Amino acid sequence: MNLKNHSILTWLLLVIFSQSVFSQKSPKNVIFLIGDGMGLAQIYSGMMANRNHLELERCTYSGFSKTYSADNFTTDSGAGGTALACGVKTKNHMIGMNPDSIAVQSILEEASKNKLATGIVVSCALTHATPASYIAHQVNREMNEEIASDYLKTDIDVFIGGGRKYFEDRTDSRNLTKELKAKNYQIVYKLDDVKAIKSGKLAGLLYEDQNPGMPERASMLPDATQSALNILSNNKKGFFLMVEGSQIDWGGHNNNSTQVIKEMLDFDQTIGKALDFAKQDGNTLVIITADHETGGMSITEGKVGTDQMKILFSTKNHSGIPVPIFAYGPGAENFTGFMENISFKAKIERLLKLKK
Ligand code: MG
Ligand code: ZN
Numbered sequence: 263m264n265l266k267n268h269s270i271l272t273w274l275l276l277v278i279f280s281q282s283v284f285s286q287k288s289p290k291n292v293i294f295l296i297g298d299g300m301g302l303a304q305i306y307s308g309m310m311a312n313r314n315h316l317e318l319e320r321c322t323y324s325g326f327s328k329t330y331s332a333d334n335f336t337t338d339s340g341a342g343g344t345a346l347a348c349g350v351k352t353k354n355h356m357i358g359m360n361p362d363s364i365a366v367q368s369i370l371e372e373a374s375k376n377k378l379a380t381g382i383v384v385s386c387a388l389t390h391a392t393p394a395s396y397i398a399h400q401v402n403r404e405m406n407e408e409i410a411s412d413y414l415k416t417d418i419d420v421f422i423g424g425g426r427k428y429f430e431d432r433t434d435s436r437n438l439t440k441e442l443k444a445k446n447y448q449i450v451y452k453l454d455d456v457k458a459i460k461s462g463k464l465a466g467l468l469y470e471d472q473n474p475g476m477p478e479r480a481s482m483l484p485d486a487t488q489s490a491l492n493i494l495s496n497n498k499k500g501f502f503l504m505v506e507g508s509q510i511d512w513g514g515h516n517n518n519s520t521q522v523i524k525e526m527l528d529f530d531q532t533i534g535k536a537l538d539f540a541k542q543d544g545n546t547l548v549i550i551t552a553d554h555e556t557g558g559m560s561i562t563e564g565k566v567g568t569d570q571m572k573i574l575f576s577t578k579n580h581s582g583i584p585v586p587i588f589a590y591g592p593g594a595e596n597f598t599g600f601m602e603n604i605s606f607k608a609k610i611e612r613l614l615k616l617k618k
Pocket of ligand 2: 299339515556580
């Protein structure tokens, strides 16, 4: 090959290389939505009952997540949440720790250290296993007061949910609300007050203990998610927001398909808010998955596009089957096929270019 051909070849290779590098789109923001106990039957029953449509159908990529924990074929929400948040398989009931009880940094904590804005919005107590996995490090999910205290150890910008008593009416003498105020948090107790806040740090302690179910909770989850997006998107460096539809799981434990469907549709409304934001923003990756399936739910018969379905449950507990993943926005193509539940963290780390 002569010199001229060689330089043309080099130039061509450079063009191909740079195109492959620059075509890998990176998001600025990530919204991670967890439907607790949300398997395919929970999704499909909601879709049928909602005239054969869900907002999550707008997602362009999908896959499956393997949910087993370090010590059990069938995970709980502690080990399931810890896998999604911290990227480690741990023992059931543990929060933000590996099986040797050593704390592992969550993706939310890492995003916060990298100066991204961060938030948690849930339809249960803020100390419950799933949100706890993103913010706390405790050997047992039942340690509600210790988990509440762990919110003070972070720089999380927005958290909205229930569980006020674990912050204010504690067995030790601490009043965490006072301590949060000293850290410049705005503390609110009503959804209307959440909606009025447009910037700064916010702790929304909306219920004494667990949030009520649907329809009593009304638009709490989608509205609080919208408020969190409004506040977090003020940060020019980007944000990480975790949102949980917490009570799909409770419908599964109760073997109550009506409850599952109501909670599924509330979560889907919330997914719609996230997808609307991402569509308009253009730099936001939305990921939707579950920590596990609950109830071993199946649908054997039905009438398409209606709530007339024969729905069966095979357990009052969780099942061990994989759960679906849906993704939308820049980087969504990374969340396809069969994934381990521990691989979300590293993928988000890489996409958001976070330093450990
Ligand atoms: Mg949960
Ligand atoms: Zn459960």
